[in-house]
Amino acid sequence: MKPIGRPPFFPTLAKIKLTQQHQKPIGRLGFIDQFLSTTDFDVASLTVTTDTQTTFENGTSASLAIGVKVEVEGTIDENGILVASKIKIEQVDAARIEAIDTAAQTITILGIVIEIEAFTVIEDNSSIGMDPLTFSDLFIGDKIEMRGFVEGTRLIATEIEREDPDDRARLRGPVTAEVEPGASTTGTVDIFDITVSGESATTEYRNDADATITQTEFYDAVEIGTFVEARWDIFSDTSLTPDRLSLENDGD
Numbered sequence: 155m156k157p158i159g160r161p162p163f164f165p166t167l168a169k170i171k172l173t174q175q176h177q178k179p180i181g182r183l184g185f186i187d188q189f190l191s192t193t194d195f196d197v198a199s200l201t202v203t204t205d206t207q208t209t210f211e212n213g214t215s216a217s218l219a220i221g222v223k224v225e226v227e228g229t230i231d232e233n234g235i236l237v238a239s240k241i242k243i244e245q246v247d248a249a250r251i252e253a254i255d256t257a258a259q260t261i262t263i264l265g266i267v268i269e270i271e272a273f274t275v276i277e278d279n280s281s282i283g284m285d286p287l288t289f290s291d292l293f294i295g296d297k298i299e300m301r302g303f304v305e306g307t308r309l310i311a312t313e314i315e316r317e318d319p320d321d322r323a324r325l326r327g328p329v330t331a332e333v334e335p336g337a338s339t340t341g342t343v344d345i346f347d348i349t350v351s352g353e354s355a356t357t358e359y360r361n362d363a364d365a366t367i368t369q370t371e372f373y374d375a376v377e378i379g380t381f382v383e384a385r386w387d388i389f390s391d392t393s394l395t396p397d398r399l400s401l402e403n404d405g406d
Contacts, residue, residue, distance in 0.1 A: 182226040182236060185381050185402070189220045202226055202236045212312040213243035213303035220328065220379035222304065223402075243303040244312075249323040249389065251296045259289060261298075261314075264325050264392055265348055268300060268311050275313045287316060295319070309346070323389035325350070326402065329380045334373045341373050343382055343399070348392050350384045352399045360400040375401055 184198030192215040193203050204215065208228075218224070218241075228238040253262035259270045270276075270289055278287040280297075292298075297319045302311040304327075327345045335341030335354070342351045352359070352369065359372040376382065381402035386394060 179227065179229055179239075180236065184223070186218060186220055186222050186224060187379070189218065192216075192218050197224055197226055197236075200236055201234070202228075202238055204238050204241070208238045209240050211240065211242040212301070213305060213310070217243045217303045217305050219304070222328070223381065244301055247325055247327075248299040248317070249297070249325070250319070251292060251294050251298060254292060254294060256290070261292065261311075263298065263300065264323065266309055266346055268302065268309050270311055270314070274311045276316075277314070278316045280316050280318045282316075284316075292316070304346075321388045323386045324383060325392070326381065326383040329376055329378055329382055331378070332373070332376050335369060341369060343376060343384075345382055345384060350392060350396055350399070353395050357396055358398045360398065362401040364400070372399060372401065 182197050182200055182202070186195050186197055187199060188196035193205070195202055195218060208215075210217070223244055225242040225244070226236060226238045227240040228236050231237050247263060247266070249263040251261050251263055252265070254260075255267075260267050261270065262268070276287050276289060276292075278284040278291075279299075284291060292314075297317045299315045299317055300311050301313040302309055304310075325345055325348065329343050329345060330347050331342075331344040331349075333339060333342045340351050340353065342349050344350070352372075354369040357369070359367050359369055361367045361371070361375065383398075383400045383402055384392075384396040385398040385400070387397045
């Protein structure tokens with residue numbers, strides 16, 4: 155007898171294949187470049203959502219904002235949206251410790267007060283090699299690399315690594331304000347509300363592909379929320395002209 159209609163297992167197989175495709179785990183590393191809410195934001199131009207099952211590392215949902223760098227793990231749903239199962243929030247700065255407040259459990263680098271919490275991992279990568287290294291073992295003048303996250307007006311450390319001392323410093327974060335260079339003004343960018351002023355003759359400007367660009371091209375590309383890194387080869391204060399200002403790409 156000739157079958158009538160389409161065999162019932164064909165749409166079932168198609169549905170199974172489609173479901174398996176959408177449920178394949180993927181990862182996304184980059185900056186939040188559009189933010190409507192904690193359940194509707196874009197990472198490197200891919201729309202991401204969270205739900206009650208989403209877990210956070212190095213922060214909470216309150217840490218999400220324009221310019222924050224995140225690593226997202228999850229699955230793509232039928233609408234092409236990445237449903238996050240885990241979000242890791244990260245920020246890195248490197249400089250010498252300028253002040254320590256033992257009572258408040260904070261340190262200051264680059265003029266930024268950083269909070270140390272119970273979950274903060276402190277390690278010694280210097281030639282001293284102290285293990286374990288604790289908050290009380292840190293001293294003013296120590297060179298550290300800090301990873302952490304912003305929550306409101308707070309900068310909270312998730313990891314601190316003490317390094318061998320040198321005179322270099324690095325500040326990376328979202329631009330909170332900018333002034334384009336003019337005939338009588340020097341171009342500036344504010345990173346974490348710290349004003350950094352570059353000079354066209356002495357500062358090297360780089361784009362997010364790490365290629366050298368002009369000062370004009372740099373400021374044309376900068377807007378509020380853009381991630382920028384300032385580097386000083388010999389550092390004493392953030393008021394010094396940086397040796398390099400770089401636009402950060404999603405993989406940095």
